[in-house]
Amino acid sequence: MRILHVLNTVVHTGNGIANVAVDLAVEQRRRGHEVAVASAGGGFVDLLRENSVLHHHLDFTSRRPKALITAHRGLATLVDRTRPEVVHAHTITPTVVGAVVQRRRPFTLVATVHNEYQRGVTLMRTADAVVGVSEAVSASMVRRGVPRARIHTVLNGTVGSPRRTAPSPEDVVHLPPDAIVTVGAVSHRKGADVLVAAFEEVVREFPGAQLYFVGNVDWTELAEGVAAGERADQVHFVGFDAQPQRYFPTATVFVLASRRDPMPLVLLEALEAGLPVVASDVDGIPEALDGGRAGLLARPEDPTDLAAKTISLLRSEDLRRRLGAAAKERVATLTVAAMTERYLEVYGITSS
Template sequence: MRILHLLNHTRRLNGHVHAAVDLACAQSALGHDVMIASEGGDFDDLLARKGIETSVISHQRKPLAVARSLNAARRLVRSWRADLVHAHMMTSAVLAWPACKLAGIPLVTTVHNEFERSAILMGLGTRVIAVSEAVSQSMQKRGISAARLRVVLNGTIGSARFEGRSRVPQELASPSILFVGGQHPRKGLPDLFEAFAIVHARHPAARLYIVGEGPYLDAYREMVSKMDCADAVTFAGAQEDPFQWMAGADIFVLPSHADPAPLVLSEAREAGCAVIGTTVDGIPQLLEQGEAGILVPAKDPARLADALIDLVAKPAHLQLWRDRSQTNIGHLTIERVARETLDVYASALTKGR
């Protein structure tokens, strides 16, 4: 099969980019011809090594740029002889839809960021992939029929991005609590800071590590600097591969207010952390509905603190949840994601006949 992926760029530190790159590499490994058309970025060398072609299509939203990109997408679909196009962002779907119509081939879209209003544009797809059951239900409420939706839960284990990665744990003071992600309000970091202040007051040896960057990083640093636990919090910034931090951590926390299906949870589980996540969007599904990780309500620092204290104060309980993080972990492989996605393609191609 000739599969053309369309997304805005291939730069690091964006979850949808990681998911698309992982999928393209896995599809190529399964013997398919794969191309990624985008504005390019950090992963282009990896894609080339994996036999994946790349092409440049601008995703600027200015009228003249959009017109040019529409023409570029149409020409690429025809000249590369794609069997289908897989669009990963809203602008990508808009650019791909007329090209697919003219070529008579299916458009498959993936809803990575369901919380954005423009996600409804992913309904342009012949088939629409939701990255969790929660996202599927949300998109149905927004008018996309269940007949066109398919759920393919995110997973990263075995990703080509991780080949040759070091598994030597980062040395962290124990008990260690780790967050990895963007510094955005929807990630709920102020809740974690408030919860950690409660934990640290009772267990002064506890340490909190924050890996990642984003527009609120300076504000969060300032917020923590005024807290009594400030000396126990480390802002490590962005890391090219945070797996070593996960491998060195006792507890991984994701206090999100909204998170369709965060890839970081499969990495934290693979690293063997005890995991705490909030009961929003795809997080419960990625934690086996509480079997593989502790679930707490979002926006509730007191409940989060209780869960953390239980693990910090009870080494046996901490080990129990480390072990439980491995529950059904084989379901989080990129090979499974690739094969399920190919099943969606087959359904789209059959519909188009």
């Protein structure tokens, strides 16, 4: 099968959309399909080429009329030259441009909704098939008017990702006891303020606890406020790390306090490492945690509940061990191979 993935960028900066698209493209190529990616480029271009996935430079990052006309011409030319059977769009603008190009060209257009909370996401209904990365996302798209018959759910998978290698012993970050780790942008959506507030309650029972934010600091006011406060020596904003798994081997608990999160890859990676998890009961997170069997679910935007769940894990080594085992069992089904197989099924169903 000839497959063309289209998205904004393939940056190597913790972008979940790029991560999924790259994993999928490489795995499809390994299975013998002809696969290409079109984007404005980024750090994963070399990885794609190393795995015999062609990368074509097309810029979908602007929605200005002139930029859209240029993107349309570029995609139309690329489709005419490469004749893909499936064009798989991962963001809004490539979906809309792809739908216009498709009017005069015979290919199947599939659109994956990675972030259904984004403004304009309803435009992705123009695809022949709309894929939600969790049942929560798929249900949201139904509420937005997309016919259920055109919606499919494909859970993200991270096990077996070609992007990642296990950290070497010398690369592992050695954390102190009672270390709480979260990975992702320090932002309002990721609930950074909720986690900071919850940590205040945690340290009342565990005075030596340490909190590590591993990710880009988008909310500088929050970080600056913490740095100026009494927890400055206990809350660490370490910034983006291309290999955040370095923090997992010696972490005590992984916490994700998101307000919105369709199916966060970092959560799956924490499960893969066998970390006991506390995460918000929102969007696709309960699906990732198997309804709470593979990790503790906390009420969203509730620092007290988040703190209570985190404290319960810090208190009990037995609970941490049991949840760690359940985490590995759960994530064993969330592989890149399983994700790829499911997408190939969607392509086949939609094309027929």
